[in-house]
Every structure is written in C-alpha cells, then in structure tokens.
Amino acid sequence: EAGxxxxxxYKIIEKKQPVAFxxxxxxxxNTLYWxxxxxxxxxxxxxxxxxxEAVDDSxxxxxxxxxxxxxxxxxxLKIQPAELGDSAVYLCASSPKGGEYSPLHFGNGTRLxxx
Amino acid sequence: SQQGEEDPQALSIxxxxxxxxxxxxxTSINNLQWYRxxxxxxxxxxxxxxxxxxxxxxxxxxxxxxxxxxxxSLLITASRAADTASYFCATARxxxxxxxxxxxGTKLQVIP
Numbered sequence: 001e002a003g004x005x006x007x008x009x010y011k012i013i014e015k016k017q018p019v020a021f022x023x024x025x026x027x028x029x030n031t032l033y034w035x036x037x038x039x040x041x042x043x044x045x046x047x048x049x050x051x052x053e054a055v056d057d058s059x060x061x062x063x064x065x066x067x068x069x070x071x072x073x074x075x076x077l078k079i080q081p082a083e084l085g086d087s088a089v090y091l092c093a094s095s096p097k098g099g100e101y102s103p104l105h106f107g108n109g110t111r112l113x114x115x
Numbered sequence: 116s117q118q119g120e121e122d123p124q125a126l127s128i129x130x131x132x133x134x135x136x137x138x139x140x141x142t143s144i145n146n147l148q149w150y151r152x153x154x155x156x157x158x159x160x161x162x163x164x165x166x167x168x169x170x171x172x173x174x175x176x177x178x179x180x181x182x183x184x185x186x187x188s189l190l191i192t193a194s195r196a197a198d199t200a201s202y203f204c205a206t207a208r209x210x211x212x213x214x215x216x217x218x219x220g221t222k223l224q225v226i227p
Contacts, residue, residue, distance in 0.1 A: 004157070033215070035217075040220075041219060041220070042119075042203050042205075042217035042218050042219050042220050043158070043203075043217045044217070045214070045215070045216065048214075056214065091157055091158070093157075093158075101145075101146060101163060101165065102213065103148055103160035103163055104148075104150075104158070104160060104205075104215060105160070106150075106157030106158045106159070107157050108155075108156050108157045109156075109157055111155075
C-alpha cells in the first residue's frame with residue numbers, strides 16, 4: 001500500500017509569512033494526526049481528526065494555526081503568521097480507526113525553517 | 116507535553132551487542148507502542164503491547180511492560196549498524212479513541 005504522503009519536504013520562510021503543509025493519508029484510514037517535532041524531542045500532537053471532524057485540537061495554537069480535512073481524506077495545516085519558534089518538523093500520521101490498538105503510520109514530514 | 120521519558124537519552128554500542136532502552140510514563144494507558152525514526156524520516160511502528168500484556172516479541176525485538184511501575188523496556192538483540200536510529204515509546208490512552216503521546220526518545224548508535 002502507498003504510505004502517508006506529505007508535501008513539501010522542506011520549507012524556508014521569513015517570519016510573519018504564511019505557510020501551509022499538505023498530507024495525504026493511507027487510503028481507508030479514517031484517523032489523521034498532525035504532530036510537531038522539535039529538534040531532539042519526540043512528536044507532540046497538534047490535532048487529531050476522525051474523518052472530517054477535529055476530535056482533539058486542544059494542543060493547536062489557534063491564534064496562528066489552522067487545519068482542515070475536507071471530505072475526510074487529505075488534510076492541510078496552516079500557520080499564519082509564522083514565528084521563529086515554529087521552526088520544526090511537522091509530521092502527519094494516519095491509522096485505520098481511532099480504536100485502542102491501531103498503530104500510527106507516519107509520513108516523512110515537512111521541515112520548516114523560519115528565518 | 117511529553118507523556119513518557121526514555122532512558123538513556125543516547126546509547127552507543129558495538130554491532131552484535133544487545134541494546135536496552137527504558138520508558139517511564141505517568142498515567143494509566145490502553146497500550147504502549149515503540150517506534151523507530153531514522154534521521155530525516157518519519158516514525159515507523161515497531162511493536163505494540165497492550166496494558167494486560169507483560170511481554171511481547173517480534174523478531175529481534177523484545178518489549179516488556181510493567182503497569183505497576185508505569186514502565187516499559189525495549190530490547191534489541193544482536194544489533195546491526197542498520198539499527199542506528201532514534202527510538203520512541205508512545206502511550207495510548209482514552210476511551211473511544213486513542214490519544215497517542217510520545218516520549219523524548221533514545222538515540223541509538225550501533226558501531227560496525
């Protein structure tokens with residue numbers, strides 16, 4: 001099966017500029033996660049979708065971050081405006097369903113550098 | 116916030132030796148998962164152990180879980196240079212859906 005696809009792979013922007021990341025999960029996976037990973041740290045959850053519904057966005061900085069998952073398939077994560085502290089790797093993951101025993105399948109991430 | 120903490124933060128061993136990584140967590144869980152991340156790549160799922168299990172094996176991997184101590188360990192036997200990567204434990208909790216929270220990771224270097 002095709003894996004989770006993310007684009008772009010790398011992005012360099014100046015602070016205060018907007019940026020968007022795109023994720024295409026594995027076909028048939030209802031659950032989609034966005035994580036942020038700072039250098040040398042583990043991934044931290046930003047938002048989780050069940051189909052098109054955001055069921056956990058408690059960690060998403062809503063003043064500048066937004067996400068959508070139209071039609072319950074692809075998802076886009078946006079930052080506007082970006083700050084220096086947003087430099088990180090943004091990872092998308094999907095799983096078959098949000099049950100108790102479903103491992104996550106990750107994309108290769110988008111490395112964001114804010115200058 | 117990170118749910119788990121891994122120990123050690125970094126580990127360097129010779130090829131053929133065994134590598135042991137430990138994970139401690141704070142709250143009750145439904146299951147615990149281990150993932151590997153090669154440099155510049157996404158995480159890859161290795162093994163999942165349920166809260167009612169104590170030990171699980173998969174190839175050269177052995178995972179133990181002690182829910183009374185809120186800890187888990189990952190043992191990689193007969194390590195290879197290709198095992199060089201960062202390893203993360205992740206805890207899954209919550210009813211109805213799993214909230215998966217990752218630890219801080221152990222960076223493993225296997226020297227040929």
